[in-house]
Amino acid sequence: MEQYPIVPGRGLVTPYSTKLRLEYLNEEGHESSQISMSGLSHTEVQNKIESYIGSVEIPVGLVGPLLHVDGDTEELVYAGAATLEGALVASMNRGAKAASLSGGITTTFVHQKMVRCPMFIFHTPDEALTFARWLPSHFISIKKEAEQHSNHAQLVAIDPVITETAVHTRFYYTTGDASGQNMTTTCSWHAMLFIVEQFSKETSIEFKNYVIEGNGSSDKKVSSHAVKNGRGAHITATCYLKESVIEKVLRTTSDSLLECFIPSVALTKKDGMFGYNINVANAIAAIFAATGQDLGSLHESSVGILHLEKKADGLLFTLTLPTLVVGTIGGGTSLPKQNEMLRLMKCEGNGNVQRFAQLIAAFALSLEISTFAAIVSGEFAKAHEKLGRNKPANWLTRSELNTEFITRIMGQVDPKHKEFSIHFNHKELENGIVTNLTSRTSKKTIGFFPFQAKNEHTSISLLIKSKALDMDVIKGLHSMAASIDPSLSDLIYRYRHQTEYFNCHVKELFVYENLHNHGFLSTPKYYGKKENINRELFVLVMEYLDPDAMSHFNSENKPELWKPKDIQNMITEITNIHKHYHTIIDSIDNSQIQPFFAANATELYQKLIDIIVKEEDHTDRKNQLKTLTTFLTDITEQTYSTSLPVCVIHNDFNPRNAGIRANGKVCIYDWELAVKNIPHRDIVEFLAFTLGSTIDENNLKSYLEYHTKLWQKDTSDSQWMYGYIYALKEFLVCRMSFYKAAEILMKLKFPDRVIDTCFTMIAYIKKEYNINTEKVRTQNA
Structure with a gap:
């Protein structure tokens, strides 16, 4: 290369220099429109970066609450996790839930150290030995010199190590609430200059060379020495997981976890793996990125040692992080968003590094618990x-x-x-x-x-x-x-x-x-x-559909919005559509829209029922959900009567997919789950969502009879009226079971309310219209 290109404003962090650099990139044919859109000011990033051109974003997920135990203090805590790895935050949250339901995660702060290791090179081994023996007697004066250059760093020890003609001097500091790499560099540099001057003066021995770091501090590297002697914070986190929680939340057992843990530890020892953990680095990296930590320290900070121990009614998890390099002041911790994440954890500023390190260990253990359980249960493989x-x-x-x-x-x-x-x-x-x-x-x-x-x-x-x-x-x-x-x-x-x-x-x-x-x-x-x-x-x-132009929109959790006139109008419109499709049903090929019968997937629906029954803690609700097995038998052994009309139904007909425009007209959308079925199915689902928790039986009767008359049927027709009961059972078994199972992962507002309404409707229809379901089912058969 004859001439090396000069980038404008090299190193400067000013609005003008940034503008010049972006223009330079554009002239060179590089796109920078996205990277240049930054919420950071030049003042905020001053001294934190050079040749600034913009910023990248990493989405942040909320982790918690996690019950954290520190001594006699129990507290629900949260953290922000910045990551692009799908399922990471969900897994951390599952682990946090399991740990919290078992009494929380207890953390212990052992110590915090930062190491810098100046290297002094001599002409002979004897000179190196003389120097190593000289250092201890001058520790007080070296300490005084080093600490003059920081408000936080305190030099606690110097450990000399001789390698032929070189002496590596490990300076051990405590650094308050800062991670301390930069401040210990400054302190050690001035101490090193002081040492060179004093030693040469007292002994007349000349140094061949000396440098601020001979790579003996393990800075941003993993070493046995750092783990054994300390670098960063040393934290332990423990959690006693109850067997009931392991089975219900983690979908496995303590015996299965331990059975897999023991041989996997054996292999890691044979392979020489450093420590043993599942994926500590994921949790630490996510919290580091969210809180402005030095990402270069991620490698050493992610050394983790996980241990499992069987107890009487569960399993004890212990995680040790011996070299966690973190700070709550300095570096990127002062940037607005990163500082806000530290405040979320109540770890901002002075006096909080110990708490911060302990919380990182607790959230890391949450992830260890969840991921290991996922591997053992088979969930991890299934998800991938x-x-x-x-x-x-x-x-x-x-x-x-x-x-x-x-x-x-x-x-x-x-x-x-x-x-x-x-x-x-x-x-x-x-x-x-x-x-x-x-x-x-x-x-x-x-x-x-x-x-x-x-x-x-x-x-x-x-x-x-x-x-x-x-x-x-x-x-x-x-x-x-x-x-x-x-x-x-x-x-x-x-x-x-x-x-x-x-x-x-x-x-x-x-x-x-x-x-x-x-x-x-x-x-x-x-x-x-x-x-x-x-x-x-x-x-x-x-x-x-502009929400501002709708009076009822996404209102599945607002049954109070739905007045009798709205409900009746919706029944009218969906019935018009049903009757249209009934007349052309034979022309619609099953490859376009297929008939739906629960009997074709009985095993799937029984599994869903088993899951939600096992998950339910309340006796009355559990007994109610057990009834769904009987309903599944009802709708699979004998289907609905052939005398009932079959049409294309919406099959997801609730107020999330059916609204009212501002002019009072109904609007029905999101037809992707449409199937061939009886029209009753859409009607009972819509009523189950819109009738509310307290059913007005007169209104229910009027809606059912209105729908019946639209089809020119009579309520004395037991087959027609049984169609509503059949549809309610099918809706409960085939749709509400999915919703209830989904609640294991995410809280929904409507399932219990809608399920109760369905059971009330079934009981009412049986009583009001004298429907003997066994007799009707026999006739259908």
Whole structure:
């Protein structure tokens, strides 16, 4: 290279120098629009970086609460974990839950040290020996000199080590609430200069050379010496996990954990692995990044020694972190977001490094507990299991969602739409449950993308809905189920073609287009679709439902919003759709929308029932959930009567997917779980969500009889009225069991309320309409 390029403002951290560097990058053909968007000011990063051009973001997840025990003090604590590794925060939280339910994690602070190791080189071994013997008698004066250059560092010992003609001098400090690498460098440098001057003066021995560090401090490296003698904070964390918690939260047993632990420790010793832990580094790295720690110290800080010991009714976990290099002042801890995370942990500033180190150890042990349990139970493998083809097709990219692509789709419905220009907004929409599940296992461009379609006369708010394949959804369900019960994952995959998720990527496109072509106005307006199976591309263009233009929207937890008129109007519209599909049901191939029968996946639904019964702590609720096994038998041994109409039903018909516009008109959306079934199924699900916890029996009666009359039926028809009971049992077994199982991982507000309403409805219908279910089932058989 004849000439080395000069980057403008090299080393400077000023607004102008940053601007020059970014312009230089652009001139060289490098994109910097994203990196330059930073929330940090130049003042905040001054002395923390050179040649500043911007910042990168790492998402931060909330970990906790975790019950932390320090002496006689018990406290629920939280931490922020900055990571791009999916499932890490969830695993830390599961471990925190298990530990907290077992009495918490107890931590002990042993000591905190920082080491710097100046090296002095002499001409002969005798000179080196003389120097090593000289040091101890001059420790007080060296200590005084070193400590003049810091408000926090205290020199507690100097340990000389001779290697031929060199003497390595390990300076051991305590550094208050700072991690101390920089301050001990400064202190040791001045002490070293003092030593050189004094030793030469007193002995007339000349040094051949001397340097601030001969690599004897193990700075940002792992060594046996550091572990044995100390560098950073030395912390122990212990947790006595109760057997009941191991089984319920971690889905395994203490015997299984111990059985796997002992031989795995044996192999690590044989292999010479340094320490033994599962994945301590993940927890420490995430907290380090969130709180402004020196990421270069991650390697040495992640030395962890995990030990398990069987107890009478559980298992004792002990984690030792002997070289945890952390600080609550200095470095990146003063940056606004990092400082806020320290405040979240109540560890900001002076006097808090001991607490900070203890909490890191506690959260690291939480992750150890959860991950090891996942490995032993099979959850870890199931969550990472590859299902089917993993080779990417030519998937839709975000950049393809442009004017040409979208107007070509819209033009198929109305040629005038080809004249629109497309303008995306940056509003983030909450994706549905199916899309959120899929995003865990797929890198495809899926989800909701709102935009404005404009021409010279008008502007329309529209939405692109890019759908995942049914197999992608199954993968997401499979991964989620692994955290509940690994065998549930297998069953979801085994019965994937018998669930309502089968063909979910094509069903919604079919329904929207079909209802649009037949003049239905009770769904979001349809503007076109794009299907390409080779690219796994299934896209809808539809009306964007602005929450501000809706009176009832995403109201599954607000039954009080739903007045009798709203409910009746919704029953009217969904019945119109049901009757339309009943008339054309024979023309809809099962490859488009399939019939749904719980009998096709009995094993799956029984497993869900077993899980939620085992999980339930309250006796009355547990007994209620046990009844679902009887319901499963009812709906699988004899199906509904052939005299009942079969149609395409929504099959997820609740106030999350059915709303009321500001003008009072109903709107029904998200049809991806549609199946062929009796119309009763949609009606009872909607009523179960909207009737509230206290059912007005007169209202319930009026809704059922209104729906019955819309079909020109009579309430004396026992087969028709039994259809409601059958549908309620199917809804409880096949949908609410999924919701209850999901509550193991995430709290939902509605399941218990909706389940109670369903049981009340069943009892009421039996009594009010004198339905003998055994007699009706026999007739059906």
